[in-house]
Amino acid sequence: MDIDIYDKVKELEREIWKIKVTLxxxxxxxxxxxxxSLEGIWKGVEITEEDIERAKKPLFPQDYDV
Known part of the structure; x- marks a missing residue:
């Protein structure tokens, strides 16, 4: 089930990218x-190494066992 959802999300991302390029x-x-500048938006926010690793997974799935 999770893989089906993942596949659907990836397909949606590809479709959105195609629309964006077309426009x-x-x-x-x-x-x-x-x-x-996003400086004011991030005031007081702490980003941990765990947050960064979690954000990397969808961007670089080949580097993780997803």
Whole structure:
């Protein structure tokens, strides 16, 4: 069951990426060239090594036994 959900999420991510690329290429939306500072949003937040590892898993599944 978990693998089915994982596969569905991955498929949705691919579909969203395709839509995003299509919109960018068509000129319907434009990327902002101005960088955005998140400094104020993160004030007082502590990020642990565990948080970082948990965030890496979906980005680099080949490096983890997922």
């Amino acid at each position: 960018l290429r068509s000129g319907s939306i434009k990327r902002s060239k101005k960088s955005i």
